[in-house]
Amino acid sequence: MKKSLIKRAVSLLLCVSMVLALTVVPYNNIFSGKLMQAYAVTDAEIQDAKDKQAAIEAERKRVQNQINSLKSQAANTEAYLATLDKKMLEIGEEIYKLGQDIAAKEVKIEETKTELSEAEKVRDHQYEMMKLRIKFMYEQNEQTYLSMFLESSSLADMLNKVEYVSKLSEYDRNMLEEYKATITRVAEAKIQLETELASLNESKTAAEVKQSGFEVAAKEKETQLAKLNSELAQLANKETELGNMSAEAEAAFKALEEKKRKEEEEANKNNGGSSAGTITNPYESGFIWPTISKRITSRYGKRGSSFHYGVDIGAVTPGKWGDPIYVVADGEISSTYYDENGGGNMIFVYHGGGLYTVYMHCWKFTATVGQKVKQGDKIALMGSTGRSTGAHLHFAVRINGGYVNPEPYIGIK
Numbered sequence: 001m002k003k004s005l006i007k008r009a010v011s012l013l014l015c016v017s018m019v020l021a022l023t024v025v026p027y028n029n030i031f032s033g034k035l036m037q038a039y040a041v042t043d044a045e046i047q048d049a050k051d052k053q054a055a056i057e058a059e060r061k062r063v064q065n066q067i068n069s070l071k072s073q074a075a076n077t078e079a080y081l082a083t084l085d086k087k088m089l090e091i092g093e094e095i096y097k098l099g100q101d102i103a104a105k106e107v108k109i110e111e112t113k114t115e116l117s118e119a120e121k122v123r124d125h126q127y128e129m130m131k132l133r134i135k136f137m138y139e140q141n142e143q144t145y146l147s148m149f150l151e152s153s154s155l156a157d158m159l160n161k162v163e164y165v166s167k168l169s170e171y172d173r174n175m176l177e178e179y180k181a182t183i184t185r186v187a188e189a190k191i192q193l194e195t196e197l198a199s200l201n202e203s204k205t206a207a208e209v210k211q212s213g214f215e216v217a218a219k220e221k222e223t224q225l226a227k228l229n230s231e232l233a234q235l236a237n238k239e240t241e242l243g244n245m246s247a248e249a250e251a252a253f254k255a256l257e258e259k260k261r262k263e264e265e266e267a268n269k270n271n272g273g274s275s276a277g278t279i280t281n282p283y284e285s286g287f288i289w290p291t292i293s294k295r296i297t298s299r300y301g302k303r304g305s306s307f308h309y310g311v312d313i314g315a316v317t318p319g320k321w322g323d324p325i326y327v328v329a330d331g332e333i334s335s336t337y338y339d340e341n342g343g344g345n346m347i348f349v350y351h352g353g354g355l356y357t358v359y360m361h362c363w364k365f366t367a368t369v370g371q372k373v374k375q376g377d378k379i380a381l382m383g384s385t386g387r388s389t390g391a392h393l394h395f396a397v398r399i400n401g402g403y404v405n406p407e408p409y410i411g412i413k
Contacts, residue, residue, distance in 0.1 A: 046260060047335045049253035056249055060242035067235045074228045077221050084218045091211045098204040105197045112193055116186040282408035287328040288375055289410055290359065290395050291382060292316055296412070297392055300405045309403040310360070310396035311412065315382055321363045321391045323382040326375075328357055328395075328410060333371045333379065343394070344386025347379055354401070357409075360394035361385050 291313055298312035315323050331351040339346050345362040363383025367373055384391045397406040407413075 046253055046256045047337070049249065049256055053246055053249035053253055056242055056246045060239060060246055063235055063239045063242060067232060067239060070228050070232050070235065074225060074232065077225045077228065081218060081221050081225065084214050084221065088211060088214045088218070091207055091214065095204060095207045095211065098200055098207060102197060102200045102204060105193060105200060109190060109193045109197060112186060112190045116183065116190060119182045119186055282405075283411065283413075285329070285409045286375075287357075287409045287411075288326065290328050290357075291325050291393050292323055297390075299412075300407055310358070310394045311406055311410075313393045313395060315391040319390050321381070321383045323391070323393075324378045325359055325362065325380040325382055325393055327367075327373045327377050327379045329375045331357070331373055333367045333369050333373060336365050336367075336369055339386060342387035344388060345380070345383065349373065349379070354399055356398040357406075358394075358396040358398060360396070361388045361392060363391075 293313055293316045295314040295316075296311060297314040298308055300308060300311050302308070315321070327349055329349075329351050331349040334348045334350040334356065336345070336347045338344065339360070343360045345360075345365065347359045347362060347365055347367070349357050349359075351357065359380055361382075361384055362380040363385065364381045365379070366381065367377070367379040373379060382391055382393050395406055395410070397404050397409055
């Protein structure tokens with residue numbers, strides 16, 4: 001029984017030792033012949049941090065655009081309010097003047113009414129006096145004329161007295177007609193004044209309605225402006241927060257890059273200074289060909305007015321997607337993403353010492369970020385994503401952040 005337990009314990013220890021050995025000892029680096037460093041910071045983590053910072057900046061830009069749009073709306077609203085204020089001032093002055101004109105017209109009407117009343121009284125008095133004289137003359141007609149005949153000193157005197165009576169009657173008639181004409185004139189003037197007063201009141205009412213409309217519009221615009229200013233204040237706070245977040249995110253990915261750089265330096269020291277990035281002869285790199293097809297459709301170098309930083313390898317069957325893409329050397333998948341600038345689906349493999357291989361225009365990825373791959377492993381399928389004129393692989397090599405001619409690495413002379 002004890003022997004059985006001892007055997008099981010020994011077996012367990014051996015298994016643990018093997019697992020630890022597999023965990024601690026990484027696979028060989030084909031470029032240096034030494035152990036390849038398994039970095040704590042991966043390019044995928046750095047890219048993820050950059051993507052987060054880019055997303056924050058994009059949101060910050062969107063907020064800034066919103067702020068600019070709201071500022072423009074607020075400026076337009078303030079300008080419109082200034083216009084309304086000017087119009088309300090003008091209409092207020094108009095209403096004030098109309099009020100003064102109405103008051104003056106009302107005084108004039110009252111004066112005209114008084115004048116008309118006085119004229120009517122004079123007319124009535126004159127009419128009554130004329131009636132009394134006519135009645136008297138009618139009743140005393142014979143005596144009057146006899147008296148004038150008897151009392152006249154001469155014929156001329158009598159004729160003068162008769163003419164006087166006639167003149168008196170004519171005067172009464174003329175005065176009566178004159179008073180009647182005065183009454184008519186004053187009455188017409190009163191009607192004219194009342195018509196003008198009505199017109200002034202109508203103008204004043206119309207101006208007050210317009211003023212009320214301006215006041216309502218101004219109140220609405222003031223409410224709108226207050227809302228815009230509130231939104232601007234909130235967005236300004238949000239923009240400030242996003243700015244701080246962006247700065248923190250930028251500091252984070254730069255810290256990761258610095259940490260990765262130090263790890264690579266340490267790895268190079270541990271490897272005796274030898275690394276993939278310091279290969280003296282690329283033709284002896286040990287890279288394999290990255291796909292089945294050997295048909296080169298475009299080489300590295302100047303191409304028209306641009307520069308081609310890789311080598312293009314066409315599909316076995318022109319235009320047909322799906323050829324396998326193989327990793328050219330041991331490494332680690334550092335990132336996979338879609339490049340909107342033309343690269344389409346791209347996959348980056350890190351091989352240590354600052355050296356990466358890049359595979360563009362892929363159809364599908366068959367490896368994932370962080371995965372360690374062996375030379376010859378299938379990592380993607382050929383396609384024509386991005387700016388591409390047909391199914392092909394754009395293969396490139398980057399060393400310490402810059403592209404180099406990939407052709408010697410895969411044996412093209």
